[in-house]
Amino acid sequence: MAVGxxxxxTKLSNVLSKKALFYTVMLPFIAFFGAFGFVLYPLSNYIHPEALADSLLNTLGPRFLGPSQS
Structure with missing residues (x-):
């Protein structure tokens, strides 16, 4: 993602002015963090994969739970 x-x-810097390049780069960051703060985080109880994780644990068994803490 970083290389992309x-x-x-680099391509945009050859085409756009400095001001337009700044706003073109900053807009997706602002949109993501705005969506995270006002949409994704408040809905985290609905979109968190707890039910999927529980069903996989029931299907695969406790050996797939991960390293034990003891």
Whole structure:
């Protein structure tokens, strides 16, 4: 993702002005963090895969639970 962003940024820097490049790069970051704060985090109880994890644990057994803490 970082290499892809770098390539896209390089292409855009050759085409856009500095001000337009700044807003073009900052807008996706602002949109993501805005969506995270106002949509994703408040709905985390609904979109968290707890039910899937519980069903996989019941299907696969406790040996797939991970390292024990004891």
């Amino acid at each position: 962003f770098m390539l896209l940024y």
